Amino acid sequence: MLVKELYRREPMGRFLCSGHSGETEYGGISSAVLIKPSLKPDPLRPRSQHIIAMAISTVFIALNQKLFDHALQSTALSLLLIPLIYVIANEFIRSKARIAKLDGPRGLPLIGNLLDIRVNAAEQYRKWAKKFGPVYQIQLGNVPVVVVNSSAAAKALFGQNAQALSSRPEFYTFHKVDSELPESKEWKAVCKDSNRRCREKQILSDTAGTTIGTSPYSDSLKRRRKGAASALNRPSVATYVPHLDVESRDFIKELYEYGNAGQTAVDPMPMIQRLSLSLALTLNWGVRMSSQKDGLFKEITHVEEEISRFRSTTGNLQDYIPLLRLNPINTHSAKARDVRNRRDVYLTALNRGLDERMANGTHKPCIQANVIMDKDAKLDKAELTSISLTMLSGGLDTITTQVAWFVAMLAQRQDIQEKAVAAIREFYEEKQPMCDAEDDQQCKYIVALVRESLRYYTVLRLALPRASVRDVPYGQTIIPKGSVIFLNAWACNMDSEVWSDPEVFRPERWLEQPDAPLFTYGVGYRMCAGSLLANRELYLVYMRLLNSFKVEKYDDVDHHPVSGNADPTSLVAMPRPFRAKFVPRDINTLSQALRTTEEKS
Structure with missing residues (x-):
């Protein structure tokens, strides 16, 4: 060839x-x-x-x-x-990042303990506490996290180091993805009149993009906390009673009408959402959400629910594994940007509406208007919006979910209903379904019922995480500056050192130990500023609900706080959807009271 x-x-x-x-x-x-x-x-x-x-x-x-x-x-x-080189190098970095002299599960290369806590992190942390003690460390990716699981440890760490643990960590999905957004017309409108520098990449992660609860420590945070504290102190809460009266009346009215006077089983969640949303809008912008049929109702509830998912400390893997952020088709980040843009639209509409009413002299007293007219107030519009977001998300996240769990439990526990109604009868007759809105928590059993529902159904199982601003001593360990600390509020509320029967729903415990600790609102410097308002609202809603209706089971829903959790990866623990019947205790008296409700509305 x-x-x-x-x-x-x-x-x-x-x-x-x-x-x-x-x-x-x-x-x-x-x-x-x-x-x-x-x-x-x-x-x-x-x-x-x-x-x-x-x-x-x-x-x-x-x-x-x-x-x-x-x-x-x-x-x-x-x-x-x-x-292979990346895994080895990363494992070396991960090992060096661990806090010295603090025990805890080691986890897997790259992901740490993320696989272990994908489902029901708070309960898994509680179980690990039996092995590693009440305070230990885990690693989420390379990030070491200190987890606090007992009442005594929480008091020692957060009570004695309030200032040192006054900040919040910044997570990629919630804080950084938002801050990478290009400037929008809505955001420019918020920043237009601010007397501070308003470059979006900086300010979104510090003010309008976040609530007070999710903001790192800063001078801006101190101003916002002061403004919120003024709006949510006891005298201020007393001025909100007329709003609580109207919204709780409408809540009873919707249960009556949608449930066809007890003949039709209904899902109470939309009624509960409207109650919380309307109250938040009234307090912040002076406008009501009078109907579920309002197009803004579905948009706000959906967007705020999605944003709540991005605030989850366990549901966003890219927060802890930087490699995942390089994905060119990262739908998670794209979705975060989308809901942020949608939220900007309705926030701008609400702000613009208030500005127009103030210009016309037709506005009603509300938090935003009060601050705008206060010449001594040092809050700019972005910071004011952050306060409003706090009220909005706080009501929809916590109050809504708390009432949903409570109703699910009532439908299964007729004995609790009977005890509660008997206690209410000491103050109100059956012919008084709309208990006095000015009643400042006189019925001690209902107060205990509120506290027990807050304890047993801890909706924020892991209170919003903290970040240390300086070294914190604990036992033989020094928790370094910049460390992330989780308060496992669920484990603290179920502490067997505080309660002999923590896994039993028993309101009487709060009559026996009225000064026992409750961790649902957090602890220390960053605990929830709206607890007084929340307690007052829950008390009135529970009183009127129990005095107006007998709640009957329709769907056999699991109301156990662990097994009944619809989405254990979410920031907020929510029951699965269910229907119940709301049967009037005295239909004639209730229908008459509801006619009065229409006049008040």
Whole structure:
């Protein structure tokens, strides 16, 4: 078999050797060789040129094959070595990041303990406390996290180090994705009149993009907390009673009407959501959400629910595994940006509506208007919006979920209803379904019922995480500055050192131990500023609900706080959807009271 080639010189000194089934090029030389039997030499070219061309082509083919094989080997080796080197290096970094002299589960390379806590993190932390003690560390990815699981430990850490544990960590999904958004018309409207620098990348993670509860410690946070404290102290809460009266009346009215006076089983969640949302809108902007049919109702409840998911400390893997952020089709980040944009739209509409009413002199007293008219107030519009977001998300996240769990429990526990109604009868007759809104928690059993529902159904199982602003001593350990600390409010509320029967729903415990600790609102400097308002609202809603209706089971819903949790990865523990019947205790009296409700509304 002879190797023959056709040889010619191309312009710019390019040699082309054709006859091969393919073509290869090195620099300015392209070659191709075809192996054929009995191909005669070209008689017009000297034999030496044929030999030289054949040799060059053979060398090029061999070199090309060698380079190709080497490239494949190098690529394969790189595909194996690079991940291995990354895992080894990352494991070294992860090991060095652990807090010295603090025990805890080691976890897996790259992900740490994330796999262990994907379902019901708070309960898993509670179980680990039996092995590692009330305070231990876990690692979420490379991030070491101190978890506090007992009442005594919580008091020692958060009570004695309130200032040192006054900040919040910043998470990629909730704090950073928002801050990477391009400027929008809605955001520019918020910043337009601010007297501070309002570059979006900085301010979104510090003010309007976050609630007070999720903001890191800063001078801005101190101003906002002061404003919120003024709006939520005891005298201020007393002025909100007329709003509580109207919204709780409408709540009873909707249960009556949608439930066809107890003949039709209904899902109470939309009624509960409207109650919480309307109260938040009234307090902040001076407007009501009078109907579930309002288009804004579905939009706000949906968007706020989605944003709550992004606040979860366990549901966003990219917060702890930076490699996941490099995904070019990261739908998680895209979704976060989408809901943020949608929230900007209705916030801008609410703010603009208030501005117009204030200009026309038709606005009603509300938190935003009070601050805007206060010449001594040092809050700009972005900070004011942050306060409003706090009220909005706080009501929808916690009060809504708390009432939902309570109703689910009532439908299954007729004995609790009977005890509660008997206690209410000491103050109100059956012919007084709308208990006095001015009643400042006189019925002690209902107060105990509120506290027990807050304890047993801890809706924020893991209170919003803290970040240390300086080193914190604890036992033989120093928790370094910048560390992340989780308060497992669920475990603290179920502490067997405080209660002999923590896993039993028993309101009487609060009559026996009225000063016992409750961790649902958090503890220390960053505990919930709205607890007084929340307690007053829950008391009135529970009183009117129990005095107006007998709640009857329709769906056999699981109301256990662990097994009944609809989404254990979410920030807020919520029961699964259910229906119940709300049967009027005295239909004539209730219908008459509801006619009065229409007049008040």
